[in-house]
Amino acid sequence: MLGAGRSIESGMTGDSQGHDGSFTGARRMGGLEHEMKDREHPVAEDIQLQRKVWRFQRVGWYVLLAVVVLTLLGLFSRGPLSSLVTVSDQQDLTVQYERFHRSGGSNSMIIRTQGKPDQAVTVLIGSAMLEGFSIDSIQPQPLTSAGTSDGLALTLMADKRGAATLYLSWRSSGVGLFKSEVGIVAGGRIPVTQFIYP
Protein backbone atom coordinates (compact mmCIF):
# COMPACT_ATOMS: atom_id res chain seq x y z
CA MET A 1 0.00 0.00 0.00
CA LEU A 2 2.84 2.38 0.76
CA GLY A 3 5.82 1.56 -1.37
CA ALA A 4 4.52 1.13 -4.89
CA GLY A 5 6.89 1.79 -7.78
CA ARG A 6 9.91 2.90 -5.83
CA SER A 7 12.41 1.38 -8.23
CA ILE A 8 12.25 4.16 -10.82
CA GLU A 9 12.66 6.85 -8.23
CA SER A 10 16.43 7.13 -8.40
CA GLY A 11 16.25 7.38 -12.20
CA MET A 12 13.81 10.19 -11.90
CA THR A 13 15.90 12.19 -9.48
CA GLY A 14 18.75 11.95 -11.94
CA ASP A 15 16.53 13.28 -14.70
CA SER A 16 15.31 16.23 -12.72
CA GLN A 17 18.89 17.28 -12.10
CA GLY A 18 19.75 16.69 -15.76
CA HIS A 19 23.01 14.91 -15.01
CA ASP A 20 23.16 12.66 -18.07
CA GLY A 21 22.74 15.47 -20.60
CA SER A 22 21.67 13.05 -23.34
CA PHE A 23 18.83 13.86 -25.70
CA THR A 24 16.36 11.48 -24.07
CA GLY A 25 17.36 12.75 -20.67
CA ALA A 26 16.76 16.35 -21.69
CA ARG A 27 13.44 15.47 -23.28
CA ARG A 28 12.32 13.55 -20.24
CA MET A 29 13.37 16.43 -18.05
CA GLY A 30 11.20 18.69 -20.21
CA GLY A 31 8.39 16.22 -19.62
CA LEU A 32 8.86 16.49 -15.89
CA GLU A 33 8.86 20.27 -16.02
CA HIS A 34 5.79 20.29 -18.23
CA GLU A 35 3.99 17.85 -15.93
CA MET A 36 4.78 19.77 -12.80
CA LYS A 37 3.26 23.04 -14.02
CA ASP A 38 0.06 24.09 -12.28
CA ARG A 39 -3.14 23.49 -14.25
CA GLU A 40 -6.06 25.85 -13.86
CA HIS A 41 -8.58 23.71 -15.73
CA PRO A 42 -10.56 21.61 -14.83
CA VAL A 43 -9.26 22.13 -11.29
CA ALA A 44 -6.89 24.75 -9.89
CA GLU A 45 -3.77 22.98 -8.68
CA ASP A 46 -0.89 23.82 -6.40
CA ILE A 47 1.46 21.14 -7.59
CA GLN A 48 4.48 22.43 -5.68
CA LEU A 49 2.62 22.05 -2.40
CA GLN A 50 1.33 18.68 -3.54
CA ARG A 51 4.89 17.54 -4.30
CA LYS A 52 5.89 18.58 -0.80
CA VAL A 53 3.05 16.45 0.56
CA TRP A 54 4.24 13.51 -1.55
CA ARG A 55 7.82 14.00 -0.38
CA PHE A 56 6.57 14.12 3.21
CA GLN A 57 4.83 10.79 2.61
CA ARG A 58 7.99 9.21 1.15
CA VAL A 59 10.14 10.44 4.03
CA GLY A 60 7.40 9.46 6.49
CA TRP A 61 7.41 5.92 5.19
CA TYR A 62 11.08 5.59 6.05
CA VAL A 63 10.46 7.14 9.46
CA LEU A 64 7.72 4.59 10.17
CA LEU A 65 10.02 1.81 8.99
CA ALA A 66 12.73 3.08 11.34
CA VAL A 67 10.23 3.12 14.22
CA VAL A 68 9.36 -0.53 13.56
CA VAL A 69 13.04 -1.53 13.39
CA LEU A 70 13.86 0.41 16.57
CA THR A 71 10.90 -1.23 18.30
CA LEU A 72 12.24 -4.65 17.32
CA LEU A 73 15.64 -3.59 18.66
CA GLY A 74 14.02 -2.61 21.95
CA LEU A 75 14.07 1.20 22.01
CA PHE A 76 10.52 1.09 23.37
CA SER A 77 11.22 -1.64 25.97
CA ARG A 78 12.01 -5.35 25.63
CA GLY A 79 14.80 -5.91 23.16
CA PRO A 80 18.59 -5.87 22.88
CA LEU A 81 18.73 -2.10 23.41
CA SER A 82 16.59 -2.29 26.54
CA SER A 83 17.34 -5.54 28.38
CA LEU A 84 20.36 -5.32 30.58
CA VAL A 85 22.29 -7.49 33.04
CA THR A 86 24.65 -5.58 35.33
CA VAL A 87 27.12 -7.00 37.84
CA SER A 88 28.50 -4.95 40.71
CA ASP A 89 32.25 -4.32 41.02
CA GLN A 90 32.51 -6.73 43.94
CA GLN A 91 30.70 -9.45 41.94
CA ASP A 92 28.25 -9.89 44.82
CA LEU A 93 25.18 -8.41 43.11
CA THR A 94 23.61 -9.01 39.71
CA VAL A 95 20.58 -7.08 38.48
CA GLN A 96 18.68 -7.96 35.34
CA TYR A 97 16.26 -5.23 34.21
CA GLU A 98 14.83 -3.18 31.34
CA ARG A 99 16.20 0.25 30.51
CA PHE A 100 13.02 1.43 28.76
CA HIS A 101 9.48 1.14 30.03
CA ARG A 102 6.07 2.30 28.95
CA SER A 103 3.72 3.98 31.37
CA GLY A 104 1.21 1.47 32.68
CA GLY A 105 3.19 -1.54 31.44
CA SER A 106 4.82 -4.08 33.67
CA ASN A 107 8.34 -5.50 33.46
CA SER A 108 10.34 -7.89 35.55
CA MET A 109 13.56 -7.37 37.46
CA ILE A 110 15.74 -10.16 38.82
CA ILE A 111 18.15 -9.41 41.65
CA ARG A 112 20.77 -12.04 42.48
CA THR A 113 23.12 -11.78 45.41
CA GLN A 114 26.18 -13.86 46.23
CA GLY A 115 27.47 -13.81 49.81
CA LYS A 116 28.09 -16.01 52.80
CA PRO A 117 26.08 -19.27 53.10
CA ASP A 118 22.90 -19.36 55.24
CA GLN A 119 23.10 -15.71 56.15
CA ALA A 120 20.57 -12.95 55.79
CA VAL A 121 21.33 -10.33 53.18
CA THR A 122 19.57 -6.99 52.86
CA VAL A 123 18.87 -5.57 49.40
CA LEU A 124 18.23 -1.85 49.13
CA ILE A 125 16.11 -0.50 46.31
CA GLY A 126 16.54 3.23 45.72
CA SER A 127 13.66 5.60 46.41
CA ALA A 128 13.63 7.10 42.88
CA MET A 129 12.57 3.74 41.50
CA LEU A 130 9.68 3.56 43.93
CA GLU A 131 8.51 6.97 42.76
CA GLY A 132 8.37 5.93 39.10
CA PHE A 133 7.19 2.37 39.61
CA SER A 134 5.00 0.34 41.88
CA ILE A 135 5.73 -3.25 42.80
CA ASP A 136 3.25 -5.64 41.19
CA SER A 137 4.64 -8.81 42.71
CA ILE A 138 7.65 -9.92 44.68
CA GLN A 139 8.91 -13.53 44.84
CA PRO A 140 9.98 -14.95 47.23
CA GLN A 141 8.47 -12.93 50.08
CA PRO A 142 11.38 -11.27 51.92
CA LEU A 143 11.94 -12.03 55.61
CA THR A 144 11.45 -8.36 56.43
CA SER A 145 10.78 -5.28 54.40
CA ALA A 146 11.25 -1.76 55.66
CA GLY A 147 10.88 1.69 54.18
CA THR A 148 13.94 3.83 54.84
CA SER A 149 14.93 7.30 53.72
CA ASP A 150 17.09 5.69 50.99
CA GLY A 151 14.33 3.46 49.73
CA LEU A 152 13.05 -0.02 50.35
CA ALA A 153 15.15 -2.49 52.38
CA LEU A 154 14.33 -6.16 51.74
CA THR A 155 15.99 -8.91 53.75
CA LEU A 156 16.51 -12.29 52.09
CA MET A 157 17.94 -15.58 53.30
CA ALA A 158 20.88 -16.90 51.28
CA ASP A 159 21.02 -20.62 50.48
CA LYS A 160 23.78 -23.13 51.26
CA ARG A 161 25.98 -21.74 48.51
CA GLY A 162 25.41 -18.17 49.61
CA ALA A 163 23.12 -17.22 46.73
CA ALA A 164 19.77 -15.46 46.99
CA THR A 165 17.45 -14.43 44.19
CA LEU A 166 14.58 -11.95 44.21
CA TYR A 167 12.04 -11.78 41.37
CA LEU A 168 10.22 -8.48 41.14
CA SER A 169 7.56 -7.29 38.76
CA TRP A 170 7.36 -3.52 38.39
CA ARG A 171 4.46 -1.56 36.98
CA SER A 172 5.46 1.83 35.59
CA SER A 173 3.36 4.67 36.92
CA GLY A 174 5.52 7.74 36.30
CA VAL A 175 6.81 9.28 33.08
CA GLY A 176 10.37 10.34 32.29
CA LEU A 177 13.86 9.51 33.47
CA PHE A 178 14.44 7.80 36.81
CA LYS A 179 17.96 7.48 38.18
CA SER A 180 18.09 5.06 41.04
CA GLU A 181 20.19 2.24 42.38
CA VAL A 182 20.01 -1.27 43.73
CA GLY A 183 22.50 -2.23 46.43
CA ILE A 184 23.35 -4.59 49.22
CA VAL A 185 23.77 -3.18 52.70
CA ALA A 186 27.54 -3.23 53.29
CA GLY A 187 28.08 -4.54 49.75
CA GLY A 188 28.02 -3.68 46.08
CA ARG A 189 25.81 -1.08 44.43
CA ILE A 190 24.49 -0.90 40.90
CA PRO A 191 23.14 2.35 39.44
CA VAL A 192 19.87 1.74 37.62
CA THR A 193 18.77 4.33 35.09
CA GLN A 194 15.37 3.80 33.55
CA PHE A 195 13.19 5.76 31.16
CA ILE A 196 9.41 5.51 31.10
CA TYR A 197 7.59 6.51 27.90
CA PRO A 198 4.18 8.16 28.28
Add this chain to the structure above:
Amino acid sequence: MDAVLRAGAIYLALMVLFKISGRRSLGELTSFDFVLLMVIGEATQQALLGDDFSVTNAVLVIVTLMVIDIGFSLIKRRFKGVAKLIDGGPTIVVENGVFLRHRMHEARIQEDDIMEAARIGQGFERVDQIKYAILERNGKISIIPV
Protein backbone atom coordinates in the same frame (compact mmCIF):
# COMPACT_ATOMS: atom_id res chain seq x y z
CA MET B 1 -6.60 16.83 32.53
CA ASP B 2 -5.58 13.31 31.55
CA ALA B 3 -8.48 12.79 29.20
CA VAL B 4 -7.76 15.97 27.21
CA LEU B 5 -4.03 15.22 26.89
CA ARG B 6 -4.66 11.63 25.84
CA ALA B 7 -7.27 12.56 23.26
CA GLY B 8 -5.10 15.39 21.90
CA ALA B 9 -2.01 13.20 21.60
CA ILE B 10 -3.92 10.39 19.87
CA TYR B 11 -5.67 12.83 17.51
CA LEU B 12 -2.36 14.39 16.42
CA ALA B 13 -0.57 11.04 16.12
CA LEU B 14 -3.36 9.57 14.00
CA MET B 15 -3.51 12.68 11.84
CA VAL B 16 0.23 12.54 11.09
CA LEU B 17 0.14 8.78 10.48
CA PHE B 18 -2.79 9.01 8.08
CA LYS B 19 -1.09 11.89 6.26
CA ILE B 20 1.97 9.68 5.80
CA SER B 21 -0.05 6.72 4.59
CA GLY B 22 -1.60 9.02 2.03
CA ARG B 23 -5.00 9.62 0.52
CA ARG B 24 -4.98 6.36 -1.36
CA SER B 25 -4.98 4.39 1.84
CA LEU B 26 -8.64 4.94 2.54
CA GLY B 27 -10.03 6.26 -0.70
CA GLU B 28 -11.00 2.82 -1.92
CA LEU B 29 -12.02 0.94 1.16
CA THR B 30 -11.61 -2.79 0.66
CA SER B 31 -12.89 -5.20 3.29
CA PHE B 32 -9.31 -5.70 4.44
CA ASP B 33 -8.84 -1.95 4.88
CA PHE B 34 -12.03 -1.95 6.90
CA VAL B 35 -10.73 -4.70 9.19
CA LEU B 36 -7.41 -2.84 9.50
CA LEU B 37 -9.27 0.31 10.53
CA MET B 38 -11.14 -1.57 13.23
CA VAL B 39 -7.88 -3.02 14.55
CA ILE B 40 -6.37 0.48 14.63
CA GLY B 41 -9.43 1.58 16.59
CA GLU B 42 -8.94 -1.25 19.07
CA ALA B 43 -5.28 -0.37 19.51
CA THR B 44 -6.11 3.28 20.17
CA GLN B 45 -8.94 2.62 22.59
CA GLN B 46 -6.76 1.66 25.56
CA ALA B 47 -4.46 4.63 25.17
CA LEU B 48 -7.45 6.96 24.91
CA LEU B 49 -9.13 5.77 28.09
CA GLY B 50 -6.17 4.66 30.22
CA ASP B 51 -7.38 2.63 33.18
CA ASP B 52 -10.33 4.89 33.86
CA PHE B 53 -13.48 3.28 32.47
CA SER B 54 -15.91 5.78 33.90
CA VAL B 55 -18.67 7.36 31.83
CA THR B 56 -17.24 10.78 32.67
CA ASN B 57 -13.84 9.88 31.19
CA ALA B 58 -15.42 8.50 28.01
CA VAL B 59 -17.53 11.63 27.57
CA LEU B 60 -14.52 13.89 28.23
CA VAL B 61 -12.44 12.04 25.63
CA ILE B 62 -15.22 12.24 23.04
CA VAL B 63 -15.81 15.94 23.77
CA THR B 64 -12.09 16.66 23.39
CA LEU B 65 -11.88 14.79 20.08
CA MET B 66 -14.91 16.70 18.78
CA VAL B 67 -13.55 20.05 19.94
CA ILE B 68 -10.24 19.40 18.15
CA ASP B 69 -11.99 18.18 15.01
CA ILE B 70 -14.44 21.08 14.83
CA GLY B 71 -11.61 23.47 15.71
CA PHE B 72 -9.57 22.23 12.78
CA SER B 73 -12.50 22.56 10.39
CA LEU B 74 -13.04 26.15 11.56
CA ILE B 75 -9.35 26.97 11.10
CA LYS B 76 -9.46 25.40 7.63
CA ARG B 77 -12.44 27.56 6.69
CA ARG B 78 -10.71 30.67 7.95
CA PHE B 79 -7.28 30.00 6.44
CA LYS B 80 -7.27 28.38 3.01
CA GLY B 81 -3.53 27.74 3.23
CA VAL B 82 -3.97 25.52 6.27
CA ALA B 83 -6.75 23.61 4.52
CA LYS B 84 -4.49 22.95 1.55
CA LEU B 85 -1.68 21.81 3.80
CA ILE B 86 -3.89 19.43 5.74
CA ASP B 87 -6.16 18.14 2.99
CA GLY B 88 -4.01 18.74 -0.09
CA GLY B 89 -5.67 19.67 -3.37
CA PRO B 90 -6.99 17.79 -6.38
CA THR B 91 -4.32 16.62 -8.81
CA ILE B 92 -4.72 15.88 -12.52
CA VAL B 93 -3.19 12.53 -13.44
CA VAL B 94 -4.50 12.05 -17.00
CA GLU B 95 -4.65 14.96 -19.41
CA ASN B 96 -6.21 14.64 -22.88
CA GLY B 97 -5.78 10.88 -22.90
CA VAL B 98 -2.15 10.92 -21.73
CA PHE B 99 -0.94 9.58 -18.39
CA LEU B 100 1.10 12.12 -16.41
CA ARG B 101 3.53 9.49 -15.20
CA HIS B 102 5.78 11.63 -13.01
CA ARG B 103 2.76 12.75 -11.04
CA MET B 104 1.35 9.24 -10.84
CA HIS B 105 4.69 7.98 -9.62
CA GLU B 106 4.98 10.59 -6.91
CA ALA B 107 1.35 10.11 -5.88
CA ARG B 108 1.97 6.35 -5.78
CA ILE B 109 -0.89 5.44 -8.09
CA GLN B 110 -0.72 3.15 -11.10
CA GLU B 111 -2.35 3.02 -14.54
CA ASP B 112 -4.49 0.15 -13.29
CA ASP B 113 -5.97 2.32 -10.54
CA ILE B 114 -6.97 4.99 -13.05
CA MET B 115 -8.36 2.51 -15.58
CA GLU B 116 -10.31 0.80 -12.82
CA ALA B 117 -11.92 4.11 -11.87
CA ALA B 118 -12.63 4.77 -15.56
CA ARG B 119 -14.29 1.38 -16.00
CA ILE B 120 -16.36 1.65 -12.84
CA GLY B 121 -17.41 5.26 -13.34
CA GLN B 122 -17.74 5.59 -17.11
CA GLY B 123 -17.42 2.13 -18.64
CA PHE B 124 -14.28 3.22 -20.55
CA GLU B 125 -11.77 0.69 -21.81
CA ARG B 126 -8.99 2.91 -23.21
CA VAL B 127 -7.09 5.84 -21.80
CA ASP B 128 -7.74 8.01 -24.88
CA GLN B 129 -11.42 8.07 -23.94
CA ILE B 130 -10.45 10.06 -20.85
CA LYS B 131 -10.08 13.83 -21.08
CA TYR B 132 -9.10 14.29 -17.47
CA ALA B 133 -8.54 11.92 -14.59
CA ILE B 134 -8.26 13.74 -11.27
CA LEU B 135 -6.98 12.36 -8.00
CA GLU B 136 -9.38 13.97 -5.56
CA ARG B 137 -8.71 15.08 -2.00
CA ASN B 138 -10.56 12.10 -0.56
CA GLY B 139 -8.36 9.67 -2.55
CA LYS B 140 -10.96 8.82 -5.20
CA ILE B 141 -10.16 9.20 -8.90
CA SER B 142 -12.75 11.10 -10.89
CA ILE B 143 -12.94 10.71 -14.66
CA ILE B 144 -14.02 13.40 -17.12
CA PRO B 145 -14.82 11.99 -20.58
CA VAL B 146 -13.61 13.48 -23.90
